[in-house]
Amino acid sequence: MRLLTLLLALLATAPALANPFPAGDPKIGKTLHDKSCVSCHASMVGGDGSALYSRLERKVKTPQQLLARIRTCNANAGANWFPEEEIHVAAYLNQQYYHFK
Ligand code: HEC
Numbered sequence: 001m002r003l004l005t006l007l008l009a010l011l012a013t014a015p016a017l018a019n020p021f022p023a024g025d026p027k028i029g030k031t032l033h034d035k036s037c038v039s040c041h042a043s044m045v046g047g048d049g050s051a052l053y054s055r056l057e058r059k060v061k062t063p064q065q066l067l068a069r070i071r072t073c074n075a076n077a078g079a080n081w082f083p084e085e086e087i088h089v090a091a092y093l094n095q096q097y098y099h100f101k
Contacts, residue, residue: 018101019091019094019101020063020090020094020100020101021063021087021090021091021094023084023087023091024087024088024089024090024091024092024094025088025091026088026091026092026095026096027092028085028088028092029085029087029088029089029090029091029092029093030092030096032079032081032085032088032089032092033089033092033093036074036077036079036081037049037073037077037079037089040077050096050097053093053096053097053098054097060098062100063090063094063098063100066090066093066094066098066100067086067087067090070086070089070090070093071086074086
């Protein structure tokens with residue numbers, strides 16, 4: 001019985017441990033993202049631009065690459081985000097599209 005409790009506790013904490021961006025708040029990230037990032041991506045792939053993140057041949061393969069790409073696009077977009085804000089956006093894009101553990 002104790003073992004079962006332990007296993008259940010482990011299962012319950014696993015998703016939190018697996019999150020590569022624990023300091024990020026996806027809700028804040030979505031607001032930032034929708035304000036600065038959608039129009040350019042949408043002009044590239046149509047719709048709301050999110051096809052860029054979910055297409056089969058997408059470029060980003062790891063959490064590190066995701067953050068690096070966000071930094072590059074942040075600079076290109078002139079959004080002037082702070083590093084914490086980049087993490088919020090990474091948390092949002094990961095939760096919504098990339099699902100890195
Ligand atoms: C001026 C246009 C432009 C703006 C603004 C822009 N991006 Fe991008 N984004 C691109 C281009 C170009 C690519 C690369 C597409 C490719 O490699 O095929 C890209 C790719 C990406 C990818 C990788 C997609 C993949 O292949 O997995 C992410 C993540 C991303 N952008 C995030 C952002 C974020 C976050 C912002 C808001 C700060 C943003 N972008 C704003 C042009 C832009």
